[in-house]
Amino acid sequence: MYKHDLVYLTEDPSHDAAIEHINEEAFGPGRFTRAAARIREQGPHDLSLSFICTDNGETIASVRMTPVLAGTVKGHLLGPLAVRPSHKNKGIGRELVRIAVEAARRKGSEAVILVGDPPYYGPLGFEKVAYNALSFPGPVDPGRVLVVPIADGVQARLKGTIAWRE
Numbered sequence: 001m002y003k004h005d006l007v008y009l010t011e012d013p014s015h016d017a018a019i020e021h022i023n024e025e026a027f028g029p030g031r032f033t034r035a036a037a038r039i040r041e042q043g044p045h046d047l048s049l050s051f052i053c054t055d056n057g058e059t060i061a062s063v064r065m066t067p068v069l070a071g072t073v074k075g076h077l078l079g080p081l082a083v084r085p086s087h088k089n090k091g092i093g094r095e096l097v098r099i100a101v102e103a104a105r106r107k108g109s110e111a112v113i114l115v116g117d118p119p120y121y122g123p124l125g126f127e128k129v130a131y132n133a134l135s136f137p138g139p140v141d142p143g144r145v146l147v148v149p150i151a152d153g154v155q156a157r158l159k160g161t162i163a164w165r166e
Contacts, residue, residue: 018059026082035138042164075111
């Protein structure tokens, strides 16, 4: 039986090549055309809220958080979240999401937003954003825009455009 030595760490620049490889493996070249990628191109992600998982020293998963203004909500866009195929279905992605959301909460973020599958993210505290409430810089399925509201009244203020913020 293979023993896993999983360690969760805050991302730093030395992880960039491994994270790029994991994301390429998970999403392929089409990942750059997605609306969420258009937001991430506008400015850097927040290293203090982005995390990796290692197994015996090898980076095998990552999640990044990008600061955004969504309507009037100062929040963070979660993603990409990716886990190497060899480590899927072990709860690593869910743990990375939990760590990232809690870190955003501690840092004062008003919400964590993502474009993803409701059945996967719902049990992690995400709920649907009102249909077509947020305008992305590219096509998005409005039924996949999800949020963990952290501050009071977030859902009512998630109306308008979503873009990178400093």
